[in-house]
Amino acid sequence: MKKMIKKLTIGAGLAACLVASSAFAQEATAIMNARVLTAAGDVIENGDVIIRDGQIAQVGADLSAPQGATVIDGAGKVVTPGLFAPFTTIGLEEIGLDAEANDAGPDRASNFPLGAALNAADAIRPASSLIPINRAGGVTRAVTAPAPGASLFGGAAAVIDLSGETNSITRRAVAQVLVLGYSGASRAGDTRMGAWAILRETLDQARRYNSDPEAFLRTGDATRYRAADLRALAPVLAGEMPLLVSINGESDIRNLIRLKNEYGLRVIILGGSEAWKAADALGAANIPVILNPTANLPSQFEDLGATLRNAALLDEAGVAIAFYGTESGSHNISAVTQLAGNAVANGLDYDTAIAALTRNPAEMFGVGDEFGTIAPGRAADIVVWSGDPLEVTSAPEAVFIAGVRQDLENRQSALRERYRDLSRGDLPIAYRGGAPDPD
Amino acid sequence: MDNWRKWLVAATAGVALAGCGDGGETSPDGAQGAERDQTAQASPNQEQDQERRAARSDKETNAKADGPVRPPRDPFPSTYEPYPGETTLIANATVLTGDGVRIDGGAVLIQDGRIAAVGEDITAPDGARVIDAEGKWVTPGIIDIHSHLGDYPSPSTQSTSDGNEITNPNTADVWAEHSVWPQDAGFTRALAGGVTSLQVLPGSANLFGGRSAILKNVPSRTVQGMKFPGAPYGLKMACGENPKRVYGDKGGPGTRMGNFSGYRRAWIEAEAYQKKWEDYWSAYEEWDPDGDEDRPEAPARDLKLETLAGVLDGEILVNMHCYRADEMVLVLDMAEEFGYKVTTFHHAIEAYKIADYLAQENVCAAVWADWWGFKLEAYDTVPENAALVHAQDGGCAIIHSDSALGIQRLNQEAAKAMASGRRMGMDLPEETVIGWLTANPAEAMGILDQTGTLEAGKMADVVVWSGNPFSVYTQAEHVFIDGALLYDRDDPARSPRMDFEIGQAGNDATGGAGQ
Numbered sequence: 001m002k003k004m005i006k007k008l009t010i011g012a013g014l015a016a017c018l019v020a021s022s023a024f025a026q027e028a029t030a031i032m033n034a035r036v037l038t039a040a041g042d043v044i045e046n047g048d049v050i051i052r053d054g055q056i057a058q059v060g061a062d063l064s065a066p067q068g069a070t071v072i073d074g075a076g077k078v079v080t081p082g083l084f085a086p087f088t089t090i091g092l093e094e095i096g097l098d099a100e101a102n103d104a105g106p107d108r109a110s111n112f113p114l115g116a117a118l119n120a121a122d123a124i125r126p127a128s129s130l131i132p133i134n135r136a137g138g139v140t141r142a143v144t145a146p147a148p149g150a151s152l153f154g155g156a157a158a159v160i161d162l163s164g165e166t167n168s169i170t171r172r173a174v175a176q177v178l179v180l181g182y183s184g185a186s187r188a189g190d191t192r193m194g195a196w197a198i199l200r201e202t203l204d205q206a207r208r209y210n211s212d213p214e215a216f217l218r219t220g221d222a223t224r225y226r227a228a229d230l231r232a233l234a235p236v237l238a239g240e241m242p243l244l245v246s247i248n249g250e251s252d253i254r255n256l257i258r259l260k261n262e263y264g265l266r267v268i269i270l271g272g273s274e275a276w277k278a279a280d281a282l283g284a285a286n287i288p289v290i291l292n293p294t295a296n297l298p299s300q301f302e303d304l305g306a307t308l309r310n311a312a313l314l315d316e317a318g319v320a321i322a323f324y325g326t327e328s329g330s331h332n333i334s335a336v337t338q339l340a341g342n343a344v345a346n347g348l349d350y351d352t353a354i355a356a357l358t359r360n361p362a363e364m365f366g367v368g369d370e371f372g373t374i375a376p377g378r379a380a381d382i383v384v385w386s387g388d389p390l391e392v393t394s395a396p397e398a399v400f401i402a403g404v405r406q407d408l409e410n411r412q413s414a415l416r417e418r419y420r421d422l423s424r425g426d427l428p429i430a431y432r433g434g435a436p437d438p439d
Numbered sequence: 440m441d442n443w444r445k446w447l448v449a450a451t452a453g454v455a456l457a458g459c460g461d462g463g464e465t466s467p468d469g470a471q472g473a474e475r476d477q478t479a480q481a482s483p484n485q486e487q488d489q490e491r492r493a494a495r496s497d498k499e500t501n502a503k504a505d506g507p508v509r510p511p512r513d514p515f516p517s518t519y520e521p522y523p524g525e526t527t528l529i530a531n532a533t534v535l536t537g538d539g540v541r542i543d544g545g546a547v548l549i550q551d552g553r554i555a556a557v558g559e560d561i562t563a564p565d566g567a568r569v570i571d572a573e574g575k576w577v578t579p580g581i582i583d584i585h586s587h588l589g590d591y592p593s594p595s596t597q598s599t600s601d602g603n604e605i606t607n608p609n610t611a612d613v614w615a616e617h618s619v620w621p622q623d624a625g626f627t628r629a630l631a632g633g634v635t636s637l638q639v640l641p642g643s644a645n646l647f648g649g650r651s652a653i654l655k656n657v658p659s660r661t662v663q664g665m666k667f668p669g670a671p672y673g674l675k676m677a678c679g680e681n682p683k684r685v686y687g688d689k690g691g692p693g694t695r696m697g698n699f700s701g702y703r704r705a706w707i708e709a710e711a712y713q714k715k716w717e718d719y720w721s722a723y724e725e726w727d728p729d730g731d732e733d734r735p736e737a738p739a740r741d742l743k744l745e746t747l748a749g750v751l752d753g754e755i756l757v758n759m760h761c762y763r764a765d766e767m768v769l770v771l772d773m774a775e776e777f778g779y780k781v782t783t784f785h786h787a788i789e790a791y792k793i794a795d796y797l798a799q800e801n802v803c804a805a806v807w808a809d810w811w812g813f814k815l816e817a818y819d820t821v822p823e824n825a826a827l828v829h830a831q832d833g834g835c836a837i838i839h840s841d842s843a844l845g846i847q848r849l850n851q852e853a854a855k856a857m858a859s860g861r862r863m864g865m866d867l868p869e870e871t872v873i874g875w876l877t878a879n880p881a882e883a884m885g886i887l888d889q890t891g892t893l894e895a896g897k898m899a900d901v902v903v904w905s906g907n908p909f910s911v912y913t914q915a916e917h918v919f920i921d922g923a924l925l926y927d928r929d930d931p932a933r934s935p936r937m938d939f940e941i942g943q944a945g946n947d948a949t950g951g952a953g954q
Contacts, residue, residue, distance in 0.1 A: 094812070095815050096813035097680070097814040098814065101815075295844070297628060298624055300594055300596070304940070306954070307954050308954065327810065328810040331810070331813070332809055332810065338851060345912045345914060391910060392911045393857070393858035393909060395858065395862060412822060415821050416821040419791050
């Protein structure tokens with residue numbers, strides 16, 4: 001019954017498993033002699049990064065490792081800020097199609113009454129298996145966002161770190177999710193007119209409510225709106241919290257720019273397959289775009305202009321961009337590097353692509369002063385890559401979140417080790433791996 | 440059984456000969472005729488050949504001349520014809536032949552739509568176009584064994600959603616080619632990704648989803664104009680969650696055991712149907728037209744059972760959507776029970792857990808590089824899945840897309856799977872891994888004798904890449920199909936544009952395959 005394994009080197013060197021501690025590392029860590037892409041404007045060849053107390057202490061060339069520091073030889077490696085994923089449902093969704101294991105948003109058919117009032121932070125499960133798997137791919141922080149149900153509004157998105165620790169919520173509410181375009185129309189009588197009318201009315205009512213809740217609750221309108229939804233829109237109307245708007249077509253995008261100016265909103269576009277057609281207007285309105293740079297199909301009439309050049313054209317017009325994929329969703333967030341690589345292959349500036357994975361999304365969601373760049377004082381979210389991080393054959397070799405070196409083992413690596421040798425053995429396969437470390 | 444095989448083959452020959460789908464050919468050398476026809480596609484004398492052979496067939500008529508009823512095997516025959524191409528020498532390239540060989544400083548000569556030579560020192564014939572491919576890589580055309588292009592086309596609206604006949608758990612009677620919209624812009628994007636052939640499958644809602652269509656990625660007004668000449672049909676089947684979910688409250692199956700009951704009941708019916716026709720043909724053969732007995736009456740045709748009987752006879756290849764290891768092994772036993780073969784398990788998320796069984800049974804696993812978790816049966820993937828399948832002696836790994844975006848960069852998907860395997864210590868050179876996208880799917884689709892490797896005599900389905908195809912930055916620069924240059928990244932005139940996209944406002948800046 002023993003099967004020969006032809007091309008497999010059994011027992012090939014596995015990187016030593018380092019387990020994250022829950023507290024900040026007290027000892028310093030020094031990554032020496034790497035190519036450092038700071039995403040803060042500099043590329044440092046033979047650069048060094050010194051991490052201490054969870055933060056980046058120093059970055060530059062020819063630094064000295066502090067006494068007692070753990071030194072990582074970065075020769076031949078590339079160091080970047082940790083990937084900051086701008087749009088995910090990580091922590092909300094374990095299994096897409098199993099209702100029991102998917103909290104990404106209300107079932108649309110259920111006509112669940114609340115929208116804007118929802119908050120991803122309430123449902124995030126840091127123990128999700130998706131977290132260590134994507135962490136091993138270099139993702140250190142992620143925006144996790146509720147998916148709209150029957151409402152145009154999805155609720156508030158949170159920022160989490162991917163440590164898997166119980167306290168991994170970085171910010172509870174960084175953006176309010178809104179769906180427009182055809183997807184919005186389909187929630188509003190199947191017409192865009194309906195979506196825009198409901199949106200404007202909701203914003204107007206929220207403004208009335210938030211200026212005088214008691215008075216509002218005495219009006220007839222109070223029966224048509226949930227106070228919790230209107231209350232949740234207060235920071236949006238105040239221009240403090242951005243709307244994260246799913247929208248694709250050029251005409252819809254131009255309408256959105258008008259709405260933003262009229263109401264004094266902050267807006268981030270999600271999707272934007274035709275955003276390049278309004279690139280100058282978006283640049284002037286300071287609206288960033290989170291896009292899938294490989295979306296080049298006329299999937300809907302609103303996507304007729306979808307092109308692989310979208311990212312490059314937006315960047316040339318001064319629009320800040322970040323990337324998200326739609327294909328395997330939050331299970332595969334770390335494949336965002338492949339999206340960035342494809343954007344570069346289609347004309348995007350390389351340094352912009354790195355920023356689009358790190359600094360840009362951190363800035364879009366208001367945490368750019370803490371995350372997304374390698375600069376003194378920033379949180380030490382760092383990835384040491386085996387090579388060019390945009391190359392599909394590269395992989396992280398070390399990942400730090402707030403200065404703590406992370407375990408890169410996960411459910412997938414455990415399954416791989418369990419099944420790499422299929423010979424019968426003295427006990428069933430179910431006895432391989434998984435036992436607690438006797439130490 | 441022999442009779443069954445004979446009518447299937449003879450009917451093809453008949454169609455090819457007469458071109459009218461009447462299936463009337465009775466020549467005992469029908470099988471040879473079919474093979475000849477497959478390889479004679481490019482022959483300028485094809486029409487004369489057909490006339491000669493039709494005339495010969497007439498002479499062989501006798502008292503039973505009209506023969507027994509034989510359902511047409513190929514009623515929607517391929518009308519694909521290669522487009523003209525120049526004699527072209529691609530020189531100074533890194534050549535991956537698809538069957539495990541890498542030639543540095545290699546060359547590929549394309550002539551008359553075929554690969555004329557592959558090697559190190561090939562002299563360009565007089566008048567040949569020479570592509571200096573210094574720094575570039577050349578591979579066979581990419582083949583996607585799992586696509587829904589055309590049956591789930593762009594634009595994706597309710598009007599165009601034609602991929603899943605969700606009306607009965609057994610729709611073995613539907614044929615994907617009847618849903619394929621040849622104007623799907625996705626075909627053009629796939630071409631820019633180096634895809635030269637693909638299998639379009641029905642969806643996976645049903646236990647038996649229907650027949651696949653194997654296409655050349657060459658735009659045509661009709662699906663017949665894209666059909667790969669001589670390719671066998673595939674049958675799409677599905678395990679696990681999908682049939683359960685779709686039919687659980689519609690009369691079943693509602694469980695995995697219900698799924699198996701549904702498969703087996705259908706195979707039992709197919710066996711009976713097969714026997715009914717065999718009995719009829721035997722009776723016809725024994726029938727004396729001058730005797731007292733009436734001409735034997737042919738059984739009624741049943742489209743579902745025709746397809747399933749075709750599987751039992753080995754003429755139609757089973758492509759089974761199956762995620763879980765335990766289910767795949769149950770399916771292998773079922774195939775043994777009814778005497779058919781599963782060619783490929785698609786989406787085989789847990790193939791690595793039973794890679795030994797798959798290798799032993801000579802079944803391919805078509806997998807994604809890294810998709811997982813969208814449903815529970817997709818929870819247990821590992822990025823090393825393809826590599827672990829390949830690692831078995833005789834293991835057959837295929838990277839498939841199931842996606843109108845993924846099909847555009849199958850080379851990158853294979854690169855991820857390759858890199859994951861290498862990281863666990865496996866020796867996976869590029870010349871091996873390219874087979875996951877070329878020779879292996881070609882073999883699993885029954886077209887390896889015609890394409891899938893760079894070998895003299897095969898169809899010149901060839902891609903010239905800007906560099907190592909296992910890099911994210913590499914792009915297909917030239918794509919040849921049967922020797923015709925159908926995509927040239929630098930020449931907008933060598934880029935197809937589908938009807939749906941032309942003349943749309945504001946699209947002038949883009950459009951075409953490389954959009």
